[in-house]
Amino acid sequence: MESVISRAVKDISREELENLKREALKKALFRRRATKLALTGMNLLMALFLLLPLLYAVSIALMPSSELFTMSMNLIPTTPTLDNFRQAMVKIPLTRFIVNSFVVAGCITAGQIISCSLAAFSFSFLDFKGKNLLFMLVMATMMIPGEATIISNYLTVSGLHWLDSYKVLIIPYLTSAMGIFLFRQFYKSFPISLYESARIDGCTNLRFIYSILIPLTKSAIGAMAVYTFINAWNMYMWPLLVTGSDKMRTVQIGLGMLDSVDSQSISMMIAGVVMIIVPSISVFILGQKQLIRGMFSGAVKG
């Protein structure tokens, strides 16, 4: 049977057909490019709108105070200066605070990844009595707000003479129910036959974790690391309560110290903020691929 296309082609010449094809392609290409351009423009506008507070903060940090307190709207500094950063560094030992925050956040991240992944491994791969009950108990701890236990925790650590030390900042946060839950969810989508195969191949549980599980759940670990690091970096209440000396303060407390009544300078404070958000933004930018992949792993088949 003659097809519709071959019948239509018969009625026009070859050249006409070529022209028609070329025109149709041109139109389609124009439509595609126009859509892409419009979308990119909208995305750029939205990004600018969302990033405006951050960009304005950077701008203020580079602005002398005289430029900030004027009647005109100064979005961009006319005479950019690093004085605010210098002042912030002099006013408080910010370098020490940043180092402290790095040590604390780094140790908490490492500790949580190790403890949570091991706990989640037991809940996902091992079979023992009361497994579900224990898991529910762990999950139940998520229902208690941190503020409710902060006094009793304070009394415990002060009883142990841990106050004003790295120990007190790190040890209470070495594991988290949320971390265990997240890892368990990742492991649930892990094929159990790989674990069984590894066991028959002669693997112990630890060898399996080290040789198979960790390399195959890198994205989950990355996501967890970024999430934990940022949370630990932003901790405020606990470090404020358990540290007293400048030696042990973290950056978030340091930032509060810039806001004293006798030396209030908005531009200096913003310079401090810019300095301390740089590490957490860097961690996010470096780990965002892992974070997104980890957060959505198992959401779609692939």
Added chain:
Amino acid sequence: MASLSLVNVCKTFKNGQVAVKDFNLDIRDQEFLILVGPSGCGKSTTLRMIAGLEEISSGELWIDGELMNLTDPQKRDLSMVFQSYALYPHLTVYENMAFSLRVRNVVKTEIDQRVRKAADVLCISHLLDRKPHALSGGQKQRVAIGSAIVREPKAYLMDEPLSNLDAKLRTQMRVELSKIHKELGATIIYVTHDQVEAMTLGTRIVVMNSGVILQAAEPKVLYQNPVNKFVAGFMGSPSMNFIPVWVERREDRICVEFSKNRLFVNEECAKRLIDGDYVSRRVYLGIRPEDLHETGLKDQELKLNVEIKEVLGSEILLHGKIGRSQVCARLKPDFSSEAGKEASIFADMSRILLFDMDTEENILYR
């Protein structure tokens, strides 16, 4: 290689579901044993108990004279090929095959030698640097088998290893597996629900249903002399036709009657029916599709109302009814018949089986 014994093995899951009941079996050295049965019959559970992946609720598992009930899977010296292949996706084919040897701290030169030898046997030497995602289903299957054979374990356990492959590749891999079994002289315990795989691969087949062994025998014996109606129906494709018939004595001979059809049985069969007091009682007549022929004696003739005709090239399958019973006949391709018409076919009475109506046991079981 090794011999295994399962003595009164039972498996009851936590929810009270009984998966395997009183399983007794001796698996001889170098045997290719097939566990076959419908889904949920307990065959995979049995295999997993042998591997150590499931605890044995009661009973004993002996491997080479050693009680293995409480031995960890890694210490049983068995290897297993999974249905999903279970290849480590982040390791290359070489690393996958070498993994079990590395875990056991085998020296590098020996690992290399064994992996390359296994790769040669399985014709996957050119794939050693690839990762599993870059392999086809058949290649993955070979790698999985390769990972199992490099260890030279006491026995190989295979859990439906070919079920993810397409029909052509499955046939090809069946031949390869048979070759490997002969070359290695291995003890293989193989789980499948595909009776064609069971018949072609096994030196012995164990048919299971509802957690119990129904029959364990060589493929030919199982096919020709099934213990009951379930085994007879399970083995063979298309499966055996079962027709409810009356056993009667006519003209001083024993015959079976159904829907105006009468078929006289042979002497041995008649004797069994008389001895079992089946005369004037109903039994199931079992006849395989290939035992219904295009020609034969007049007293073996049956009228089949053809419903569907399947042309397979080398043969045709006629599906239809004789009376109220659904029947399938496998005939030569030149047999003339059409759907909706009546066809004369002839039963080979020397090949029939008869089953008790109540117990479904084979009355002619030898």
